[in-house]
Amino acid sequence: MMDTTALEAEMTAWRHDLHRHPEFGFEEVRTAAFVAEKLRSFGLDVTEGVGGTGVVGTVQRGTSNRAIALRADMDALRITETSETGWASTNKGVMHACGHDGHTAMLLGAAQVLAQEGGFDGTIRFLFQPAEEWGKGALAMITDGLLSRFPFDEVFGLHNLPGLPVGHLESRPGPIMSAEDNFEITLHGQGGHAARPQTTRETMVPACALVLDLQTIVARRLDPTDVAVLSVTEILTDGTRNALPGHARILGDARSFRPEVSTRIEAEMRRIASGIAAAYGVEAKVSYTREFVPLINDADLTAEVLTAAETVSTQVTEASQPMTASEDFARFLDHVPGCFAFIGNGETSAPLHSPTYDFNDTALGHGCRVFIAIARQRLSNA
Ligand SMILES: [Zn+2]
Numbered sequence: 001m002m003d004t005t006a007l008e009a010e011m012t013a014w015r016h017d018l019h020r021h022p023e024f025g026f027e028e029v030r031t032a033a034f035v036a037e038k039l040r041s042f043g044l045d046v047t048e049g050v051g052g053t054g055v056v057g058t059v060q061r062g063t064s065n066r067a068i069a070l071r072a073d074m075d076a077l078r079i080t081e082t083s084e085t086g087w088a089s090t091n092k093g094v095m096h097a098c099g100h101d102g103h104t105a106m107l108l109g110a111a112q113v114l115a116q117e118g119g120f121d122g123t124i125r126f127l128f129q130p131a132e133e134w135g136k137g138a139l140a141m142i143t144d145g146l147l148s149r150f151p152f153d154e155v156f157g158l159h160n161l162p163g164l165p166v167g168h169l170e171s172r173p174g175p176i177m178s179a180e181d182n183f184e185i186t187l188h189g190q191g192g193h194a195a196r197p198q199t200t201r202e203t204m205v206p207a208c209a210l211v212l213d214l215q216t217i218v219a220r221r222l223d224p225t226d227v228a229v230l231s232v233t234e235i236l237t238d239g240t241r242n243a244l245p246g247h248a249r250i251l252g253d254a255r256s257f258r259p260e261v262s263t264r265i266e267a268e269m270r271r272i273a274s275g276i277a278a279a280y281g282v283e284a285k286v287s288y289t290r291e292f293v294p295l296i297n298d299a300d301l302t303a304e305v306l307t308a309a310e311t312v313s314t315q316v317t318e319a320s321q322p323m324t325a326s327e328d329f330a331r332f333l334d335h336v337p338g339c340f341a342f343i344g345n346g347e348t349s350a351p352l353h354s355p356t357y358d359f360n361d362t363a364l365g366h367g368c369r370v371f372i373a374i375a376r377q378r379l380s381n382a
């Protein structure tokens, strides 16, 4: 394995540049141009505008027709940065609070090394996806023909993890991150005087009954060995002092790890909403959307990633539990097997999506070396 120390200063400079100029999902115009310019300077074939602002770089060596993809995300969040580093955001109200600047920089570093030093037999696709935080960027690239225009057999991604020491890598076979579904239930009745509820078909009591009954989906309607979370996060009504509401909106979020569980949650929600509506003489409408699919790692490829990472990490761990956060990388795994893994961002790192968060520059070399090790192991020319 080569020494990436010389590259680390360069990756740090790229990371700081990207951090100063964060862009929201599907608006990564400057970022995409930055990525494309670097990839071209390393000698890759580059296609821009894949799925909006996505960029694909390709490098090919040897004779094998095998192809793998390495993926990074480029988008930032609508969060106002409060830290005062020399590279703090200059785009007010937008911030790289999830470390996608670091992911982009370390994949660029890996692209440079692999393009210039080779050490593999086959094709490597470098995917720089837009709009990860929306859960829309991967699908936009796939819909734009990613898989037929730039075919690959396997796909790999890394995300930094606050709390995990720098140099450590963690992953697990099977489910590792959850699906995220959003729902909105609207109740329509007839509002009226708070002192004469019998003359109304008010929606406050049915809304409250609905919130409680929705809790029976996870507690009583799913297999107890299936992990799921259902959270009602908002109740909005048109009621006011001394007037009962005639409308209510109940909004929330559901997480699960198997499509069957997500389907079941939606079906049970529709059943409960129409039952409550009938019991209280109001109408219910359910809107249920799937924002993120569950991230399911391929077992064999996860074992490969853990083995490859061993050679360039201070510690590699198989995580015992999945997380109930969500990741757009999962969309690629709907089509191609692969593995998503976490690298340490340090024990003192602020949490992801916090206004004081910053990607740890000392993790750039580790992430870069892990990408290179995966590529060389999966496209071994030995
Ligand atoms: Zn995020």
Ligand SMILES: [Zn+2]
Binding pocket: 098, 099, 100, 132, 159
């Ligand atoms: Zn992220």
